[in-house]
Amino acid sequence: MLTQLQAAQQGQITKEMLTVATQENLPVEIIRQKVAEGTVVICANPNHKNLIVRGVGKGLTTKVNANIGTSSCYPDPTPEIAKLHAALAAGADAIMDLSTGHNIPLTRQKIIAASPVMVGTVPIYEAAVAAITKYGSVVHMQKEDFLAVIEQQALDGADFMTIHCGINFKVIDALKKSQRIMKVVSRGGSFVVAWMLYNQQENPFYQYFDDILAICHKYDVVLSLGDGLRPGCIADATDSAQIQELINLGELVLRARAKGVQVLVEGPGHVPLHQIAANVTLQKTLCHNAPFYVLGPLVTDIAPGYDHITSAIGGALAGSAGADFLCYVTPAEHLGLPDLNDVKEGVIAAKIAAHAADLAKGLPSAYARDLAMAEARNKLDWPKQISLAIDPEKAAAYRKSKNKEDEEACSMCGDYCALKIVEEQIHNLK
Amino acid sequence: MLTQLQAAQQGQITKEMLTVATQENLPVEIIRQKVAEGTVVICANPNHKNLIVRGVGKGLTTKVNANIGTSSCYPDPTPEIAKLHAALAAGADAIMDLSTGHNIPLTRQKIIAASPVMVGTVPIYEAAVAAITKYGSVVHMQKEDFLAVIEQQALDGADFMTIHCGINFKVIDALKKSQRIMKVVSRGGSFVVAWMLYNQQENPFYQYFDDILAICHKYDVVLSLGDGLRPGCIADATDSAQIQELINLGELVLRARAKGVQVLVEGPGHVPLHQIAANVTLQKTLCHNAPFYVLGPLVTDIAPGYDHITSAIGGALAGSAGADFLCYVTPAEHLGLPDLNDVKEGVIAAKIAAHAADLAKGLPSAYARDLAMAEARNKLDWPKQISLAIDPEKAAAYRKSKNKEDEEACSMCGDYCALKIVEEQIHNLK
Numbered sequence: 003m004l005t006q007l008q009a010a011q012q013g014q015i016t017k018e019m020l021t022v023a024t025q026e027n028l029p030v031e032i033i034r035q036k037v038a039e040g041t042v043v044i045c046a047n048p049n050h051k052n053l054i055v056r057g058v059g060k061g062l063t064t065k066v067n068a069n070i071g072t073s074s075c076y077p078d079p080t081p082e083i084a085k086l087h088a089a090l091a092a093g094a095d096a097i098m099d100l101s102t103g104h105n106i107p108l109t110r111q112k113i114i115a116a117s118p119v120m121v122g123t124v125p126i127y128e129a130a131v132a133a134i135t136k137y138g139s140v141v142h143m144q145k146e147d148f149l150a151v152i153e154q155q156a157l158d159g160a161d162f163m164t165i166h167c168g169i170n171f172k173v174i175d176a177l178k179k180s181q182r183i184m185k186v187v188s189r190g191g192s193f194v195v196a197w198m199l200y201n202q203q204e205n206p207f208y209q210y211f212d213d214i215l216a217i218c219h220k221y222d223v224v225l226s227l228g229d230g231l232r233p234g235c236i237a238d239a240t241d242s243a244q245i246q247e248l249i250n251l252g253e254l255v256l257r258a259r260a261k262g263v264q265v266l267v268e269g270p271g272h273v274p275l276h277q278i279a280a281n282v283t284l285q286k287t288l289c290h291n292a293p294f295y296v297l298g299p300l301v302t303d304i305a306p307g308y309d310h311i312t313s314a315i316g317g318a319l320a321g322s323a324g325a326d327f328l329c330y331v332t333p334a335e336h337l338g339l340p341d342l343n344d345v346k347e348g349v350i351a352a353k354i355a356a357h358a359a360d361l362a363k364g365l366p367s368a369y370a371r372d373l374a375m376a377e378a379r380n381k382l383d384w385p386k387q388i389s390l391a392i393d394p395e396k397a398a399a400y401r402k403s404k405n406k407e408d409e410e411a412c413s414m415c416g417d418y419c420a421l422k423i424v425e426e427q428i429h430n431l432k
Numbered sequence: 433m434l435t436q437l438q439a440a441q442q443g444q445i446t447k448e449m450l451t452v453a454t455q456e457n458l459p460v461e462i463i464r465q466k467v468a469e470g471t472v473v474i475c476a477n478p479n480h481k482n483l484i485v486r487g488v489g490k491g492l493t494t495k496v497n498a499n500i501g502t503s504s505c506y507p508d509p510t511p512e513i514a515k516l517h518a519a520l521a522a523g524a525d526a527i528m529d530l531s532t533g534h535n536i537p538l539t540r541q542k543i544i545a546a547s548p549v550m551v552g553t554v555p556i557y558e559a560a561v562a563a564i565t566k567y568g569s570v571v572h573m574q575k576e577d578f579l580a581v582i583e584q585q586a587l588d589g590a591d592f593m594t595i596h597c598g599i600n601f602k603v604i605d606a607l608k609k610s611q612r613i614m615k616v617v618s619r620g621g622s623f624v625v626a627w628m629l630y631n632q633q634e635n636p637f638y639q640y641f642d643d644i645l646a647i648c649h650k651y652d653v654v655l656s657l658g659d660g661l662r663p664g665c666i667a668d669a670t671d672s673a674q675i676q677e678l679i680n681l682g683e684l685v686l687r688a689r690a691k692g693v694q695v696l697v698e699g700p701g702h703v704p705l706h707q708i709a710a711n712v713t714l715q716k717t718l719c720h721n722a723p724f725y726v727l728g729p730l731v732t733d734i735a736p737g738y739d740h741i742t743s744a745i746g747g748a749l750a751g752s753a754g755a756d757f758l759c760y761v762t763p764a765e766h767l768g769l770p771d772l773n774d775v776k777e778g779v780i781a782a783k784i785a786a787h788a789a790d791l792a793k794g795l796p797s798a799y800a801r802d803l804a805m806a807e808a809r810n811k812l813d814w815p816k817q818i819s820l821a822i823d824p825e826k827a828a829a830y831r832k833s834k835n836k837e838d839e840e841a842c843s844m845c846g847d848y849c850a851l852k853i854v855e856e857q858i859h860n861l862k
Contacts, residue, residue, distance in 0.1 A: 073843055073844060073845060073846045073848075074846035074847045074848065075835070075836070075839070075843035075846040076843060102845070102846070102847075102848050127848070130848065131848070134847075140853070141857075174861075177861065178861055183803070183806040183807055183810055184806060184809065184810045184851070185854050185861065186850055186851075186853075186854045187850050187851065188850060189845055189848055189849075189850045189853075191850065192850035192851075192853040192854045193848075193853065195854055195857065195861075196853050196854060196856065196857045199857040199861060200857060234806070234809075234810075235802065235803075235805070235806030235809065235810075236791060236799070236802040236803075236806065237799075237802065237803050237806050238806070274788070274791045274792055275748055275749070275752045275788050275789070275791065275792040276752055276791075276792035301748060301788040301791070302784065302787050302788050302791060302802055303802040303805040303806055303809070304787060304801055304802055304805050304820060304821060304822050305780075305784050305787075305821065305822045305823075306817065306818075306821050306827045306830070307821065307822075307823055307826035307827045307830050308780060308781070308784060308822065308823065308826075310741075311740075311741055311744050311781055311784050312784055312788070314741050314744070314745055315744055315745050315748045315749075315784070315785065315788055318705055318731060318745045319705070319745075319749060322705045322706055333830070334830060334834065334844070335844075336809065336817075336842070337827060337830040337831050337834060337835075337842060337844075338830060338831065338833075338834025338835050338842050338843040338844055339834060339842075339843045339844045340844075341834075350735075350738060351738070351741055354732065354735050354738060354741050354742055354745070355745065357732050357734065357735075358704070358705050358731040358732050358742070358745055359705065361666060361704045361705065361706075361731070361732060362704055362705040362706035369666070369667075371734055372665065372666040372667065372732055372733040372734055373613070373665075373666075373667050375665070375733040375734050376613040376614060376664070376665030376666065376667050376668070376733055377613060379614065379664075379665065379733070379766065380613055380614045380664075380665075387736065387766075388736075390734060391734060391735065391736050391737065392734050392735045392737075392738065393735075393737055393738065396737035396738075397736045397737045397767060400736070400737050400763070400764060400767040400768060401767050401768065403768075404764065404767060404768025404769060404771075405505070405767075405768050406505070409505070412766070412767060412768050412769075413503055413505035413506060413768040413769045414503060414764070414765075414767075414768055414769045414770075415503060415532070415619055416503045416504035416505040416532070417504045417532075417564075418503075418504065418532050418557070418560065418561070418619055418623075419619075420616055420617050420618055420619045420621065420622035421614070421616075421617065421622075423570070423616075423619075423622040423623065423626050424615050424616045424622045424625055424626060426626065427571075427625065427626045427629040427630060431604075431607065431608055431615065431625075431629060
């Protein structure tokens with residue numbers, strides 16, 4: 003089988019490229035070129051049967067991912083399916099299953115079966131939980147075990163996978179020399195670092211990278227190169243450990259593409275506002291313009307309970323600087339597993355950031371939507387304003403609760419609505 | 433009486449400058465210099481008896497204002513006092529009373545009496561409502577009427593006042609030639625434009641600017657030059673009408689300073705992300721580095737119900753580019769008058785934006801707070817994390833609702849907390 007990348011490189015137009023071209027209102031030949039050069043990826047595992055594919059990358063709308071999944075404290079898969087539907091209703095373009103609770107395979111299979119959007123996984127979670135169960139600790143995880151997990155997840159239809167291949171002893175060395183407050187905050191990263199330190203051996207995901215590529219190639223799984231050393235606080239942002247890993251990821255991008263495997267690169271994390279554009283530029287240069295998938299970034303550490311907002315600020319700015327894919331952060335971040343409402347709030351905030359970025363990127367479809375809203379607002383056309391809103395249900399509820407049914411303007415200005423006042427003098431303005 | 437500006441220019445250190453120096457952890461001589469050059473203002477009307485002054489401007493922390501006040505639909509002042517307390521509890525640095533309901537003077541007097549932070553007003557609201565009551569329309573408003581309102585508001589203790597002095601026929605001409613979707617969205621701006629178009633006479637606030645300066649001087653009211661032509665949608669941002677008015681405001685800044693009157697400049701509004709830094713640069717150059725007070729800016733039009741988030745994105749970026757003072761926007765914006773919860777949500781979102789900007793501005797106090805949070809988080813010290821949170825109450829409620837009482841980590845990762853896993857191998861890392 004040819005992957006989307008290989009097909010594109012051979013000049014073939016796939017049905018997935020056609021779908022993306024239609025969604026993005028771009029000529030399919032442009033999509034093919036971008037897939038061929040690796041600046042756009044199409045996550046489309048043939049085993050994900052009900053998938054409607056979407057593209058991620060340069061020139062396309064900024065996409066939003068919602069993380070769901072069980073944890074050891076909340077092992078029941080049922081609420082996770084409800085969260086999937088809440089995320090989809092709020093407009094998520096992708097779902098990642100980060101389950102670490104009981105029966106990880108079953109949860110994943112249910113999520114993939116229920117999801118029309120691309121689904122990502124983090125195989126080391128399942129491999130680590132299995133190693134802990136089987137051998138008592140993640141540090142005893144074996145090569146055969148994690149390769150089997152990756153293959154099983156691909157077989158189940160995972161469209162993209164986060165794998166922390168970029169941590170090697172050069173990165174560990176940078177970490178040792180660093181003044182980091184929070185050494186490792188990535189769950190997958192911590193498993194890899196712990197394994198390496200205990201065994202004093204190279205990162206197995208780095209060492210057996212070619213075996214991983216073979217599996218990704220077989221199922222056309224998009225490899226999402228994880229940033230295990232992403233900064234976990236403002237003080238640690240853009241340090242040598244982070245950038246050393248990014249250099250490694252750039253090398254792995256080329257190795258993946260050489261084997262016909264599509265590849266994304268993941269990024270931070272916690273980054274102060276004035277360092278965000280530099281982070282995007284660095285990723286684009288070091289990683290050969292591979293699509294950039296950022297977690298947040300959160301522009302401050304001090305707002306637990308509001309990290310959907312801290313990350314919407316960072317995500318909008320990252321997107322405007324060229325990031326392609328935003329992983330949502332919910333209000334529950336740093337405090338606990340998100341519930342249904344947290345998922346909705348997280349997706350909406352990330353969609354706002356993505357849309358603000360798309361306006362900055364100059365995407366005509368984004369501008370058209372704002373223009374339509376401005377025209378509806380200018381006409382005091384309330385049904386139209388509500389239908390164009392990012393969350394029509396919330397906008398309608400606010401409107402209803404704060405105004406009389408026949409109110410032409412709104413209760414903020416009431417009789418003194420600027421639009422109405424100027425309207426009365428408009429003949430003098432023309 | 434000398435204003436703060438005049439005192440500073442004469443080399444005097446006032447008790448207000450000392451207060452600001454202590455708050456900002458800066459030498460008082462630095463504060464005096466900045467007040468003298470007009471890059472910092474101290475809003476301190478001697479008639480606002482219970483005021484604890486704060487400074488606004490270059491090198492200081494970014495301040496946040498919360499708008500409250502009655503409207504014709506909600507004329508009762510009592511809920512507005514409750515909103516004042518909610519805004520203060522959430523950390524507002526300033527309150528503006530935008531009342532247009534019954535008995536505007538009484539509402540204002542109650543708000544000023546109850547507010548330990550600086551209070552701003554918009555005198556044209558009261559003058560316009562009075563003109564409508566007295567003459568049937570704002571277009572019949574008389575010079576004597578609005579000067580009397582300004583004097584009365586100053587006498588009541590207003591610390592700063594928004595006055596839309598910058599609209600003249602050059603601006604109206606730019607507006608006529610523009611392709612604007614939403615001509616005028618500022619309530620005060622609409623009163624002025626309607627008055628000018630009907631009477632075919634110059635803006636009285638522009639024409640009688642010296643009379644206004646005399647009152648501001650007498651009470652050391654900081655003049656906040658309003659942007660009546662601020663863009664009301666993304667499509668209208670940074671257009672000729674907006675910039676023509678800004679040029680006028682720059683001229684008025686010099687006229688105010690020449691009379692010893694402290695002055696702020698107000699700015700947009702709705703601005704796409706990629707135009708925000710340019711807007712701040714323009715204001716700083718055209719307005720001679722007067723402190724910049726922005727409303728939002730909102731980076732998209734499509735999120736009614738979430739405009740605290742769209743404006744937090746824009747506010748953080750504006751602040752990082754040099755804006756000094758952020759006016760909050762609540763989730764109720766574009767839909768109705770905010771309630772108590774909207775006020776809280778709005779202040780918190782704006783405080784997050786201001787803090788993110790302060791990190792980008794390199795303010796040591798901002799960095800110290802993030803560093804303390806990172807250290808508490810790294811130690812899994814939950815009481816400390818909660819006490820350092822921007823909203824300890826919400827953070828504590830989230831933590832409690834999602835975790836068992838004795839949970840060391842949190843329910844997101846449970847047994848697989850990255851911090852705990854690496855901690856076990858930390859001896860190998862040293």
